[in-house]
Amino acid sequence: MTGPVWPHLALIAFVSAAFSSGPALARPTLPFGVRIPAGRAGEPAIALARRRYNRGIAAGAVIACAVVLTGWTARIDLVIAGLGVLYALLGGLAHRSIVVAKRDGGWYAGTRQAVAADTSLRSDPVRPQWILLTPSVLLAVVTAVIGLVKGTTSFSTVFAQALIAVLVALLTVAISRARPEIDAAQPAASASRYREYLHGVLSLLLVSAGCANATLLVVSLQLWEVVETTVPVTIVAYLPLLAAFIAWIGFSVRSGDAGHRLSPTADEPETRYEQRDDDRHWYAAGMVYLNRNDPALLVHRRVGTYWTLNLGRPVAWLVLAAVAVIGVLAGFGVVTLPAKG
Template sequence: MIGPVWLHLALIAFIAAAFGSGPALARPTLPFGVRIPAGRVGEPAIALARRRYNRGVTAGAVAACAVVLSGWTARIDLVIVGLGVLYAVLGSLAHRTVAAAKRDGDWYAGTRQAVATDTSLRSDPVRPQWILLTPSVLLATVTAVIGLANDTASFSTVFAQVLVVVLVSLLTFAISRARPEIDAARPSRSASRYREYLHGVLSLLLVSAGCVNATLLVVSLQLWEVIETTVPVTIVAYLPLLAASIAWLGFSLKSGDAGHRLSPADGEPETRYEQRDDDRHWYAAGMVYLNRDDPALLVHRRVGTYWTLNLGHPVSWLVLAAVAVVGVLAGFGFVALPSKGG
């Protein structure tokens, strides 16, 4: 992965900013993936974990930039991987720090724990705006027509576009019916926030499918030599992906993790309950969920704007097996991937 030094520095800055903003966007009662009572969000141990994490993120970014500026750019991919591993370790250490303070201080002692749900999300669910999927379908159709007109064209990119449409449709349907994130301390307010948050996620997901297929259209034209492969054309090809990334970033900054930064319409007073402590079902610093007693297939991760599979659900293993099979087939060449010259 060889390219301009400024591009490598920009990539390092982006990764550092993404990891560094994580704690700020996380729900206050889930610092570094640890569930805590609302009254404990100002604990010194949490502030200490954040300071150590932020210093580590900054130090890692500075070290990576120093390596790039020293002239070692031939294996920038190793620098990026190393930086990602470092940040993952820092997050795990911060998670352990907060979890230890919670355990030693018995933060949930004397609290009344509960779980809240919003039945209106079943009777009146957030319905995906399927019309937003139209551009991705049209772009795939246009690409297929151009490919048919070009006798030497390979349809690997067209298959990729169709796969994008199918996968995004399935993911949108699954997320719209995933278990909602409702806080027992303020159930009405959190339900209102989650509904607004879910609407934004589903809309962005469908729009992003169109952005991906727009990029694949230009890539197809380059592979089929319908248009010349030049730097300006390549830049134009990836502009839709850049636009989608900026949109997701802006939405994440506005909404926060699971929409906790959104402003609900009501001023609901806080209840006497705390959200149930379910740390025992979460692993890898809040990244992996396993609960055989939970019927939910998809649950919102404790870190980031996305969902994860409940590994305690049998269907989740079927999904993982299907992904593994596709990966193996692609590795052995049975599934064609887009490449220069088809």
């Protein structure tokens, strides 16, 4: 073996923890991306799917650690990729088992399904706190000024800072206007939770842009030889990103998927309705959404604490095509992406 093994073991532990946390943070009515009635959340089939999934996660982590400890550290990327594929397959199997149990057990038989909307989220929307984007912009300006004073000809990190600020601003606007997650069983309470959840996501997103640009500022100083590239300086450079990462984890654990763990501002008795079952529009175990009749461009994913594009909208394909073109151009060297060194 060459080099320390513990970073590889830590990476395996992180990937395993990330995959295992998904079902724990998911809404009770969306185990493994399957929509179920609230009264069915304690079904034995769901508990069995969770146990099998968690055992598979643990077994995969043990096997990956054993591979690393035997000396195969040169291609840790393949080990992590294989681990990710295994965990995705385990999630797909759990998803499928619950789908079969729901269908065979007739879990929605006799229920009244509905869709709820909260007009206050349109008349009084959650407005992003744009003041939080100021540090990101100022850091980009400071980095550009230092580069000009230094007389450098390489401004790739400055361009990256500007790109981060612009993309985060666009993403913030898009998420603030995405379709809200309202539960027909508790429309007022779920709308209150979602409002608080959305406010936290938008604020963290804007703050994270500043953290990323702070890291790029220190990286720029290293590239331009304003400061020496030492271990302490490198650690300081990535501290802002670490702080943002910890903040996102803390928020996700506290709020849960779509904010279902948050306390609503007022108590509300449950209605006689269940959230409408629309599994037919979701693919890849609740990660891909395609509904040509839904005008929403962004929808909250059933799996994971973030949003996804509605592939039923032509605009979504234009966005994906633009990303693919940039990736191809970067691969052929037509577009140069910022890279240290």
